Amino acid sequence: MPAATVHVMAGVITDKRGRVLLARRGAGRELAGLWEFPGGKVEAGESPEAALARELAEELGIEVEVGAPVMVVPHRTPSRLLRLDVRRIHSWRGTPKGCEGQGLAWVQPEKLGRYDMPAPDLPVVAALLQPDHCLVTPLPVDDVAWLAALQAALDGGVRRVQLRLPGLEPARRDALRAQALACCSAAGAQAFVNGDPAFAREAGVGLHLPSAMLRMCRERPVGADQPLSASCHDEAELEHAQALGCDFAILGPVRPTASHPGQPGIGWDRFEQLRARSSLPLYAIGGLAPDDVATARGHGAQGIAAIRGLWPGAQA
Ligand SMILES: Nc1nc2c([nH]c(=O)n2[C@H]2C[C@H](O)[C@@H](COP(=O)(O)OP(=O)(O)OP(=O)(O)O)O2)c(=O)[nH]1
């Protein structure tokens, strides 16, 4: 790692009721007053797991067994690159106390958004609460088969769906869209219509902005209660998506894809560079499938977005 990289380990500690422990950074420290997942910097020669166990013993007075990775968030500031490496805490002994005088709070997961946290924590909170798959629909050949495949994807657990139906004759598109929205709603999945703000406003559903449309938007094109997402390819688009109040962005293509022949992938290194300059939740897209979720999380992604990779019966 370059000299200006700081590796920070942080733990997601949950109690029997599923509440998450946050600690408040004390006065006089950097980011004072903000709430964080307890943890701290890895010291020279220390393994990440040992560092996390040491930090939690020092800061909370508990003895922990470090569990599964949640995600790694690279975050660039003018002076350094932070790598916030978040793990679940599998089990712990003792009663957490603010050993350094810091305030502690046990927080219901759905209330985490009410706590003011450092920018790199925002994607982590999203990763704890929101789906790690986002299906983007392929163009239908046969409408009945397409609806059956959508239903199968929902039955398989997909909870975010971007309805992308470019070039369909309007009457056919409207009928298919209405049925697809009904299926998503019945399954409790969040649906986003691609590139049709007027329809999204009228139907009260989510809107996905293709990057060309994102660049044209000067203000949030749907109400604050309607989900909004955008496709992004560079830093300027990510900044704009964040300024508009997008709930998340889809970034890629990470690998070359069948749906965009001839377009090279940006790769995970470039994905991380862009991730490090934004605090939006980001789905990685481009030649990815459910097997890639852990890798994506390791590069700071919320998870994967895919057409073929999430479409039942498609060749991944
Ligand atoms: N522990 C923790 N640190 C975070 C989070 N989010 C975030 O941006 N950070 C930043 C704040 C700090 O710049 C850095 C962690 O350093 P720290 O000051 O807690 O380090 P430490 O516990 O080893 O304490 P110190 O001895 O360096 O004072 O990471 C988070 O959720 N948890």
Ligand SMILES: [Mg+2]
């Ligand atoms: Mg600390």
